[in-house]
Amino acid sequence: GESVGLHLPTLSVQEGDNSIINCAYSNSASDYFIWYKQESGKGPQFIIDIRSNMDKRQGQRVTVLLNKTVKHLSLQIAATQPGDSAVYFCAENRMKTSYDKVIFGPGTSLSVIP
Amino acid sequence: NAGVMQNPRHLVRRRGQEARLRCSPMKGHSHVYWYRQLPEEGLKFMVYLQKENIIDESGMPKERFSAEFPKEGPSILRIQQVVRGDSAAYFCASSRQYEQYFGPGTRLTVT
Numbered sequence: 001g002e003s004v005g006l007h008l009p010t011l012s013v014q015e016g017d018n019s020i021i022n023c024a025y026s027n028s029a030s031d032y033f034i035w036y037k038q039e040s041g042k043g044p045q046f047i048i049d050i051r052s053n054m055d056k057r058q059g060q061r062v063t064v065l066l067n068k069t070v071k072h073l074s075l076q077i078a079a080t081q082p083g084d085s086a087v088y089f090c091a092e093n094r095m096k097t098s099y100d101k102v103i104f105g106p107g108t109s110l111s112v113i114p
Numbered sequence: 115n116a117g118v119m120q121n122p123r124h125l126v127r128r129r130g131q132e133a134r135l136r137c138s139p140m141k142g143h144s145h146v147y148w149y150r151q152l153p154e155e156g157l158k159f160m161v162y163l164q165k166e167n168i169i170d171e172s173g174m175p176k177e178r179f180s181a182e183f184p185k186e187g188p189s190i191l192r193i194q195q196v197v198r199g200d201s202a203a204y205f206c207a208s209s210r211q212y213e214q215y216f217g218p219g220t221r222l223t224v225t
Contacts, residue, residue, distance in 0.1 A: 043118075043205050043216030044157065089156055101170070102214065104149075104156035 012111045019077040021108045023090035026071060030092035034102065035064060035075045039086045047075070049093070077110075085112045116141065118208050118217035119188075126223045133193040133200070135220045139208030146189040147207040147214060148181055157205060163189060196224045 013019045025033070032051040036044035050057045050064045050073075057064050063076040073090050087107040094101045119138040127133050139146050144165055149157040159173040163183035174181065178196075183189040193200055201224045207214040 041218075043207075043218050045216070046213065091156075101159065101162075102147075103159070106156045107154075 009106070010109045010111070012113060013080050014113050015080060015082060017080055019075075019080045019084070019110060021075045021077075021088050021090075021110065023073040023075075023105055024071060025073060025090075025092055025105075027092065027094075027103075028068065028071065030094055032093050033064070033066060033073050034091045034093055035062075036089045036091060036104075037084075037086045038089065038107070044089060047088075080110075080112050082112045082114055085110055118206055118215055120204075120206050120217035120220050122220060123218060124221050124223070126225060127196050128225055129197055130195050133196050133222055133224075135191040135193075135204050135206075135222070137189040137191070137206030137208075137217060139189070139206075140210075140215055143208035143210050143215075145209045145211070146183050147209075148189075148191050149205045149207065151203040151205060151219070153202075160191075193222075196222075198224045200224050 011021060030052060032049055034049040035047040037047050038044045048057060048059045048062050048064050050066050055066050061078045065074045075088060077084055087109050089104050089107045091102045091104045118140055121136050125133055137146060146163045148160040150160055151157045161174045161181045162170040163181060165183055166185050178194045180192045191204060201222055203219045203221050205219045206217045
């Protein structure tokens with residue numbers, strides 16, 4: 001079967017601490033992986049992606065790590081802020097000839113404690 | 115630039131009625147995707163359309179569900195004879211080529 005799943009459904013962190021959200025995937029044929037943030041009542045918002053030929057990518061306050069050996073993906077958020085409270089989805093993207101097919105995991109809810 | 119627009123944002127239907135969900139893609143985007151999200155779950159792909167064509171409907175239930183993206187106007191996801199299990203948030207995304215941008219969703223409640 002194919003799936004993208006998360007280790008932990010909920011995560012609480014103190015404001016200012018770093019957050020790490022983990023994700024496991026089973027299909028090694030994926031072309032790249034994406035992290036989305038979904039705030040309550042809103043659609044998913046792209047955070048960062050990483051191609052399958054990379055093992056690390058950094059953005060503003062976020063870093064994504066990809067370990068293809070164990071099929072594991074993580075999102076690190078530095079100096080977590082209250083505005084980071086949301087559900088985070090990892091997704092795998094299988095680029096077909098003309099479009100992307102995005103497979104979402106079930107999500108991790110991040111709560112930031114002020 | 116306006117983002118992906120969806121309407122209505124909230125829709126209540128009784129069992130057996132029809133639900134019509136609309137999605138206007140971002141300007142310049144000709145690819146539209148529909149996803150369904152049940153509470154506490156991730157988004158499940160339903161269908162991918164380009165103008166006047168259904169490209170991939172592998173995630174769409176075989177009965178009661180249909181989608182279109184006409185040459186003019188928004189994309190429509192249509193659910194006939196709704197049942198309680200259809201209650202969910204339905205998200206539309208659009209892209210010019212690869213990166214998908216999501217709309218705010220339509221929350222369908224079937225009573």
